[in-house]
Amino acid sequence: MIEVKNIVKKFGAFVALDGVxxxxxxxxxxxxxxxxxxxxxxxxxxxxxxxxxxxxxxxxDGENALAHGASxxxxxxxFQHYALFRHMTVxxxxxxxxxxxxxxxxxxxxxxxxxxxxxxxxVQLDWLSNRYPSQLSGGxxxxxxxxxxxxxxxxxxxxxxxxxxxxxxVRKELRQWLRxxxxxxxxxxxxxxxxxxxxxxVANRVVVMDKGRVExxxxxxxxxxxxxxxxxxxxIGESIVxxxxxxxxxxxxxxxxxxxxxxxxxxxxxxxxVRRHDMQVGPAGSGALEGAVRRVRTFxxxxxxxxxxxxxxxxxVIEIDAPRDRELQTGDIVGLQPRRYRIxxxxx
Amino acid sequence: MNTPQISSSARDxxxxxxxxxxxxxxxxxxxxxxxxxxxxxxxxxxxxxxxxIGAYFAALSDPEALSAIRLTLLVAAxxxxxxxxxxxxxxxxxxxxxFRGKTFLISLIDLPFSVSPVISGLVFVLLFGAxxxxxxxxxxxxxxxxxxxxxxxxxxxxxxFPFVARALIPLMQEQGTLEEEAAIxxxxxxxxxxxxxxxxxxxxxxxxxxLLCNARAxxxxxxxxxxxxxxxGETNTMPLLVEILYNEYQFxxxxxxxxxxxxxxxxxLVAKTILERQLDEGQxxxx
Amino acid sequence: xxxxAGRRSTLxxxxxxxxxxxxxxxxxxxxxxxxxxxxxxxxxxDQFWSILTSRRTLNAxxxxxxxxxxxxxxxxxxxxxxxxxxxRYRFPGRRLFDAIVDVPFALPTxxxxxALTSLFAQKGWLGAPLAELGIKVAFTPVGIFVAMIFIGIPxxxxxxxxxxxxxxxxxxxxxxxxxxxxxxxxxxxxxxxLIPAMLTGFALAFARAVGEYGSVIFIAGNxxxxxxxxxxxxxxxLSEFRYADATAIAVVMLVASFLIIFAVNRIQRWAQxxxxxx
Numbered sequence: 087m088i089e090v091k092n093i094v095k096k097f098g099a100f101v102a103l104d105g106v107x108x109x110x111x112x113x114x115x116x117x118x119x120x121x122x123x124x125x126x127x128x129x130x131x132x133x134x135x136x137x138x139x140x141x142x143x144x145x146x147d148g149e150n151a152l153a154h155g156a157s158x159x160x161x162x163x164x165f166q167h168y169a170l171f172r173h174m175t176v177x178x179x180x181x182x183x184x185x186x187x188x189x190x191x192x193x194x195x196x197x198x199x200x201x202x203x204x205x206x207x208x209v210q211l212d213w214l215s216n217r218y219p220s221q222l223s224g225g226x227x228x229x230x231x232x233x234x235x236x237x238x239x240x241x242x243x244x245x246x247x248x249x250x251x252x253x254x255x256v257r258k259e260l261r262q263w264l265r266x267x268x269x270x271x272x273x274x275x276x277x278x279x280x281x282x283x284x285x286x287x288v289a290n291r292v293v294v295m296d297k298g299r300v301e302x303x304x305x306x307x308x309x310x311x312x313x314x315x316x317x318x319x320x321x322i323g324e325s326i327v328x329x330x331x332x333x334x335x336x337x338x339x340x341x342x343x344x345x346x347x348x349x350x351x352x353x354x355x356x357x358x359x360v361r362r363h364d365m366q367v368g369p370a371g372s373g374a375l376e377g378a379v380r381r382v383r384t385f386x387x388x389x390x391x392x393x394x395x396x397x398x399x400x401x402x403v404i405e406i407d408a409p410r411d412r413e414l415q416t417g418d419i420v421g422l423q424p425r426r427y428r429i430x431x432x433x434x
Numbered sequence: 435m436n437t438p439q440i441s442s443s444a445r446d447x448x449x450x451x452x453x454x455x456x457x458x459x460x461x462x463x464x465x466x467x468x469x470x471x472x473x474x475x476x477x478x479x480x481x482x483x484x485x486x487i488g489a490y491f492a493a494l495s496d497p498e499a500l501s502a503i504r505l506t507l508l509v510a511a512x513x514x515x516x517x518x519x520x521x522x523x524x525x526x527x528x529x530x531x532x533f534r535g536k537t538f539l540i541s542l543i544d545l546p547f548s549v550s551p552v553i554s555g556l557v558f559v560l561l562f563g564a565x566x567x568x569x570x571x572x573x574x575x576x577x578x579x580x581x582x583x584x585x586x587x588x589x590x591x592x593x594x595f596p597f598v599a600r601a602l603i604p605l606m607q608e609q610g611t612l613e614e615e616a617a618i619x620x621x622x623x624x625x626x627x628x629x630x631x632x633x634x635x636x637x638x639x640x641x642x643x644x645l646l647c648n649a650r651a652x653x654x655x656x657x658x659x660x661x662x663x664x665x666x667g668e669t670n671t672m673p674l675l676v677e678i679l680y681n682e683y684q685f686x687x688x689x690x691x692x693x694x695x696x697x698x699x700x701x702x703l704v705a706k707t708i709l710e711r712q713l714d715e716g717q718x719x720x721x
Numbered sequence: 722x723x724x725x726a727g728r729r730s731t732l733x734x735x736x737x738x739x740x741x742x743x744x745x746x747x748x749x750x751x752x753x754x755x756x757x758x759x760x761x762x763x764x765x766x767d768q769f770w771s772i773l774t775s776r777r778t779l780n781a782x783x784x785x786x787x788x789x790x791x792x793x794x795x796x797x798x799x800x801x802x803x804x805x806x807x808x809r810y811r812f813p814g815r816r817l818f819d820a821i822v823d824v825p826f827a828l829p830t831x832x833x834x835x836a837l838t839s840l841f842a843q844k845g846w847l848g849a850p851l852a853e854l855g856i857k858v859a860f861t862p863v864g865i866f867v868a869m870i871f872i873g874i875p876x877x878x879x880x881x882x883x884x885x886x887x888x889x890x891x892x893x894x895x896x897x898x899x900x901x902x903x904x905x906x907x908x909x910x911x912x913x914x915l916i917p918a919m920l921t922g923f924a925l926a927f928a929r930a931v932g933e934y935g936s937v938i939f940i941a942g943n944x945x946x947x948x949x950x951x952x953x954x955x956x957x958x959l960s961e962f963r964y965a966d967a968t969a970i971a972v973v974m975l976v977a978s979f980l981i982i983f984a985v986n987r988i989q990r991w992a993q994x995x996x997x998x999x
Contacts (some may be wrong), residue, residue, distance in 0.1 A: 136615055137732045156618045156731065169616035173634040183620035186630070238621055438752035451903055456810055463806040465798050470871050471824050473846065474836035479841055520745045527738035531730055539742075545750055548978045550932025551830075552924060552952040553971045557753035560760050565964050567756060592749055614732050615990065624733035653829025655935035660956060673935065680939065682837050689839075692832040699827040703820060706827075 087112055088133065088242060093142035095128055095298075103139065111241075113272045115265075117289035119279055121321070124195050126278045126297040127246055135159045146241065146371040158252045162235030162273075166247040168227045176230050179247045180205055183238035208267070225256040229263075231317040236271070244278035245371065249284070257281075261288055282306040282322050286310065294318045298336065316430035319359040326365065328358040332429065337396075340402075344374040351429035362390075363407040364426040367414070373421030377404075382414050389414055393422065404427035476701055478696045481689035493690035501667050502691065504677040508583070509658075509671060510651040513590045517647055521598025522640070526628070529606035530614065540603065546595045555589050555660025562661075581663030586671065589657040594647045601643030602636055605713070609635055642709045649702040757975075760968045772969040778944050778954065782973065786998050788862060789876070789930035792869035796926045797919060800877025808885045822879070833903040837868050838939040862948050864940035869930040876929065876935075877922030882917045900942025917992030920983050928981045932974060 088110040095103040102123045108117050118126035131137040132408040133144060135156030144151040146252040151159055155173040171178050184198045193201065207214040219227055228248055235243060249257040250266070265288050268275055279285050285292050294301045294309055294317070302314040313319035320327065331338040332351045337358070338344065370376060380403065384390075388407045391414050395402045406412060406422065451458070483490055493499060523542065528536060546554060563569050564578040572579060579585045613635070617627040633640075651720040662669045670678065672691050679688035761769075772778060806812070807819050825833065841848040841858040848858055858864050888911065896906040934952040942948035951970055956965035 109517070134619060136619065138729045155729070155733070156615075157621050157623060160621070161619065163619035165612060165616060167612065169612040171613055171631055173617070182617065182630070186617075186620065186622040186626045234616075234620065322687070440818070451907075452808065459802055460806045460810055460812050463803040464814075465819055467874075469847065470874060471821050474833065474840055474871070475824065475828075477840050477846065478832060516745075519922075520742070523738045524746075526744040527742050530732050531735045531739075533739075539746075542746060542750065545754070548928065548982050550934065550952055550971075550974055550978070552934050552955050553757075553932070553975060556955060556967060556971050557757045559959055560756045560964060560968065561753060563959075563964070565962055568761075581805060588749075592753065595749055611732060617730060627732070628734075634795040649827055653832070655829060655834075656952065659934075660959060662873045673829050676831045676835060677939075678837075685839075688835060690942055691950075692835055695829045695832045699824065699829065701929065703827050705825055706823075707820065 087147055088276075089143070089145045090129070090133065091143040091145075093132060093139045093144070095125070095132065095137070095139045101298050103132075104140075106295075106300055107300070107398045108293060108300065108303070110274060110276060111359065114290045115272060115288065116276045117285035117292045118276060118295060119282055119285040119292050119321075120295035120301075121280055123297065124295040125309060127278075129295075130244050130246055133168075133242070134163045137225065156227050160238065160241050161241050162238060162240035162243045164228070164231050164243070164245040164248050166250050168224075168231045168251075169220070170227055170231060170234070172196050172219055175216050176206070176211070178221070179219070179230060180234045180237050182234065184219065187238075201237060205237055208236070208271075209233045217397065219226055223256075223355065223395075224252045224433050225260055225308050228252065228260065232264075232267075236273070240273065243273050244336055245274040245275065247278050247280070249281075250279070257284070263366060264288060269388075274376060275291070286322070296321070311426075313359070313428060316357055316359065316428075316433070319428055319430070324405075325364050326360045326362060326406070328360075328402065328404070329432065330356050330358045333354050337429070339375070346374050346424060346427070348429065352431040355432040356429050357430050358424070358427060360424045360427045362405060362426060363388075365404075365406045366425050367408040367424040368421045370419040371421050373423035375424075376420040377420060377422065378424055379414050379416055379418040379420060381416060384410065393420065437592040440598070475696060475700075478689055478692050481685055482693040484689075485686050488673050489686050490690050490693075493687040494694070495498055496687065498667055498670070498675060499687070499691055502670045502672045502696045503694075504670045505583070505586070506652050506669065509590050512587045513594045513651040514644055514647050516591060517594055518640070518644055519596050521600075521602055521643055521647075523634075525602035525606050526632070527607075528603050530611050543596050543599050551593060551654065552657025552660055554592050555657035558585060558588055558592070558661050580661050581665060581669055583664050583669070585661040586669060587602055587660050589661045590651050590654055593654050593657050594651045597647035597650065598640070598643030599641045601646070605636055606632075619666060638709055638712045642706070642713060645702060645709065649698065727739060745857065757968060757971065760964065761972050768965065769969050771965050775894055777949070778951075778966070778970060780946040781949050781951040781954040781972070782947065784865065785931050785974075786977070787990065788866050789869055789927050789933075792866055792873055792930050793923050794965045796873040796877050800874070800881065800922060800926075801915075803874075804835050804878045804881045804885060808882060822875050826875050830872070830933070830938075833871060834868065834939035837871060837936065838864070841867060841927035841940060849917075859940050860942035860948070862918055862941075864885065864942070865937055865948060865950060868937045868940050869933060870935050872933055873926030873930050876926035877919065877952040880922035880925065881915055881918045888914065917988050920988050924981050924985045924988070928978050931977065 088108075090106060090108040091111075091150060093103050106125070108129075118129060120126045121205045130370065132139050133151070135151070135154065135158075138152070146159070156163075164293060171182065174182070175306060180202045181198050184193055202215075203212065206215060209232060211226060211229055211233070214230070219230070222230065227400055228251075232245075232248075245264075249260050252260065261284055264277075277289070286309075289306065289356075290312060291303060291305055292309050295304045296317045297404060302309055304312070304314075309322055313322060319325050328339055332343070332348050332353050332420045335348050336343055337346055337348045337351070338434075339358075375395055377395040380392040380394050382389055382391045387410055388408055389412065391406055391408060393404055393406055395404065414420070450529075451459075474604075493550075528539065559569055559580060562572060562585060564573070580589070596679050613631050614627050615629045622630065653672075653673060656675070658671055659674060659677070662671070662674055664670060664674060664678065666678070672695055676688050676692050676695070679691070773782075780898075788928055803822065807815060807822075838859055841851070841864060843849065843852050843857070843859065845859070851858055856863070858867055892910060893906055896910045897903075901909070932952060934950075934956075937950055938953055941953075942952060943953060945954075951974060951993075955967045955970050958970070
């Protein structure tokens with residue numbers, strides 16, 4: 087188990103990590119998700135020993151990890167730009183970690199060869215064994231980088247935006263491949279990504295970060311359905327955001343009172359967050375909000391409609407998803423009722 | 435310093451001069467270079483062989499000549515060896531880490547380039563000469579720095595100081611620290627990382643720096659002249675011997691030795707061009 | 722236990738390599754140079770001044786700086802012609818001549834010195850025809866001038882070459898399409914963008930020629946006040962054990978070199994503001 091306590095890291099005046107706590111269970115696949123500048127890569131590198139926190143603790147199974155440098159922590163690190171050794175063949179790259187082990191622990195040549203073959207088979211690239219990194223495609227390089235990291239039988243596997251440098255199709259394929267690989271070898275893994283689809287698809291649990299802080303930790307379902315903060319709601323999935331006023335249990339949009347419950351919402355200026363598909367569409371007057379349909383596009387089973395909300399002077403246009411059988415047309419006046427929603431205090 | 439590429443011919447008409455101007459410019463350039471560069475090179479060999487091949491080889495096998503050649507090789511080996519280690523160490527410190535004062539440090543390393551060779555020798559005379567700071571102490575302990583091999587080595591080390599570092603620093607900065615970080619994360623120690631990962635990546639740069647360092651070390655004249663004392667058979671490097679022989683009107687001998695140095699220069703130039711090509715495209719071997 | 726004791730870097734070896742670097746740097750460069758400056762400060766200002774303004778010293782400095790300046794000017798003009806021919810034209814042997822430009826860099830100075838002397842001596846291949854015309858080169862200040870030209874050849878060429886190669890073709894085409902004739906395009910469009918590189922090359926050639934010793938002393942007459950260069954005077958003073966004089970002259974030359982390098986850096990910085998890097 088990895089435990090991270092109250093990590094603070096500054097680069098000059100810039101606060102990269104502002105008191106981060108985290109517990110990673112054995113064998114789980116954890117995603118660190120956030121926009122650039124959120125501190126997720128910094129946190130990963132601190133766990134790896136490639137960077138050092140200003141204050142805080144990191145422990146692996148109860149032992150203080152900060153007492154050791156990266157070469158002693160026995161972590162496997164996969165870099166965003168692969169960092170394969172350009173002058174070594176694929177075989178030598180994967181064998182590297184095994185060759186630099188202290189003599190007492192080191193395998194003999196036959197043992198190294200066997201282990202490298204085992205790993206290249208695992209990533210299905212055995213046939214590339216004698217090539218050089220410059221002769222491989224991006225996806226192949228990343229799989230070799232993974233094989234290389236796994237060669238040393240690390241207690242933790244850390245991946246820094248492993249698919250960030252690849253194009254969309256390869257990214258999707260590798261995503262699934264990583265997931266099935268993890269279910270095969272069960273090594274505790276943490277990967278960093280800014281792609282929320284990736285995090286939600288692959289990870290057991292997701293840590294959502296912003297500006298050096300942890301916003302929420304939970305399963306993909308939890309962070310999607312029950313976002314804890316405005317940031318999480320806005321970052322994960324698509325949201326409709328409306329500025330509202332909460333007073334005496336009443337929610338107002340542009341002065342007009344909305345017929346929705348305000349329970350738990352903080353008083354004052356707030357934001358209403360609704361998922362596009364959580365907005366129920368009905369005839370005019372049937373919902374808390376009302377508007378005119380401006381434009382309709384169909385994607386498979388959904389209609390996506392641009393609706394101009396009426397009645398507050400300035401025009402607010404939102405996008406909603408409705409099922410096909412509703413058959414919306416441009417010019418229709420519809421009533422919109424948020425089925426599921428959150429209201430958060432308006433802040434930066 | 436690559437061979438220049440000529441622009442595509444489709445645009446040439448608008449971008450060039452009338453033919454007679456071109457001819458004149460080329461003629462001037464070629465004549466100038468022939469007079470000032472080609473002719474001096476030719477003269478060296480012409481004079482060296484002016485009394486036949488026999489005289490040429492006799493001059494080279496003269497004991498003084500052999501001793502000068504030996505001394506030159508020794509001093510070059512010492513300077514290149516030490517400055518190689520220094521260059522690699524300094525390039526590692528500068529390229530793989532961040533710290534303040536990096537530009538200042540690099541300028542300090544570059545200092546010998548901007549100092550006249552005579553001054554490079556002078557500074558050592560001021561330290562070790564009879565009236566130097568440490569002169570009396572050295573004399574009383576019968577240690578000879580000036581007018582002996584140590585002084586010559588020191589002066590040569592001074593003037594060749596920056597070559598390897600200057601070749602490696604930009605190369606290593608360009609290559610970044612990613613592969614080294616990967617090696618560390620895989621459990622390699624610092625030395626293992628350096629020898630297995632960094633060194634293979636910089637080998638052409640090392641060769642390039644060593645090549646230039648060696649050429650300068652063997653050919654250095656001004657600095658060595660000041661510290662050497664010109665003791666025949668003992669403290670004359672090849673360039674110094676050329677001077678002595680020339681001043682004694684032993685032209686064949688002087689130019690015979692000069693021809694060796696000239697050949698060294700030409701070989702250095704050829705090797706330099708080859709290595710430059712390797713450095714430009716050699717980022718990914720076997721591609 | 723709190724982490725990050727002090728500042729640790731990812732890669733190991735900083736302390737060791739930095740320490741070695743600074744030590745070697747001090748031993749080989751800083752201490753010797755410090756010795757020079759210490760020796761300088763032992764002189765009083767009066768002594769310093771009287772050494773510098775003695776007739777022989779002044780003449781040596783005038784000869785060194787004056788002829789170096791003139792030689793650098795020649796190299797500026799010839800260098801531009803050479804670099805233009807090498808970059809813009811095709812002719813047989815172009816690659817060879819391009820490689821030849823580097824010879825003055827690579828050739829040991831003593832070899833250059835004896836070769837040039839032999840070439841320009843009264844009975845030399847070039848000296849003889851020149852003597853017919855009444856021009857004496859070897860053992861006169863003209864010889865010094867010639868040697869300084871030789872060693873300065875690569876500087877303007879090699880600093881201007883990359884800039885000329887990278888020059889944007891479209892700029893010339895634009896000028897031509899606007900009606901400029903070739904001379905206008907070259908003088909008003911192309912040359913101005915080469916000026917920083919030209920100045921840098923000039924300064925480097927000048928600095929190199931001022932301090933040059935080996936290539937020059939063979940062909941110079943080395944007559945005091947007439948054809949004696951400053952580096953030679955330093956050597957002579959050293960052999961006379963007049964360390965103070967030698968030091969004073971050396972310091973003047975050092976200060977001049979540093980000023981030149983400083984000027985070069987300024988030029989390059991100014992150039993970067995005029996011409997955005999692409």
